[in-house]
Amino acid sequence: MRKYYLSLVVVLCLGASLTLQSCLGSFALTNKVLNWNRQVGDKFVNELVFVAFWILPVYELTGLADLLVINSIEFWSGENPVVAETKIIDGKDAKYKVESDATGYTVTNLTDKSQFRFNFDASDRSWSIEKDGQEQKFMTFVDDKHVKMITPEGDFRTVELSQQGVYAYEQMVGAGNFYAAR
Numbered sequence: 001m002r003k004y005y006l007s008l009v010v011v012l013c014l015g016a017s018l019t020l021q022s023c024l025g026s027f028a029l030t031n032k033v034l035n036w037n038r039q040v041g042d043k044f045v046n047e048l049v050f051v052a053f054w055i056l057p058v059y060e061l062t063g064l065a066d067l068l069v070i071n072s073i074e075f076w077s078g079e080n081p082v083v084a085e086t087k088i089i090d091g092k093d094a095k096y097k098v099e100s101d102a103t104g105y106t107v108t109n110l111t112d113k114s115q116f117r118f119n120f121d122a123s124d125r126s127w128s129i130e131k132d133g134q135e136q137k138f139m140t141f142v143d144d145k146h147v148k149m150i151t152p153e154g155d156f157r158t159v160e161l162s163q164q165g166v167y168a169y170e171q172m173v174g175a176g177n178f179y180a181a182r
Helices: 002-019 028-038 043-055 058-077 163-173 175-181
Strands: 085-090 095-101 104-109 115-121 126-131 134-143 146-150 156-160
Touching (some): 028 058, 043 058, 156 163
Antiparallel strands (some): 085 095, 095 104, 115 126, 126 134, 134 146
């Protein structure tokens, strides 16, 4: 009887591996639990919670939910239902509501109700800002160490993702003067 169950499990795993090819998914629910765990306390408390969640089996259940349901929804619809999140941020002059989804962030000034959106385009790995129906691309990833950033003239310059590269870009666009004036 035990050999039958082992054979059944092997067949089911092989069948699942054939149907789930190239669909790794983001495992957003499991990652949310892990990120929450990292913020519970110091490293010792985090480790205790981590072990407790393996024993309870929180991680096993979230991983299974991601694997069987949430990642499938993400694959077929292009959006992960767990990713969406809303936060309220107290700014210097107003409160802002920041809503995130799979493609970017919508920022709403709760005082004057003005709104703008940051959009990520995965096809060319670029970020743009959208306000009042107008969209302007401002950054495109070139590789892991470089991005193309917009300049005040409206053209794009390649910037190295390092302290020196960011400093050079700030100097080029005059951001250093902006920060000094604050």
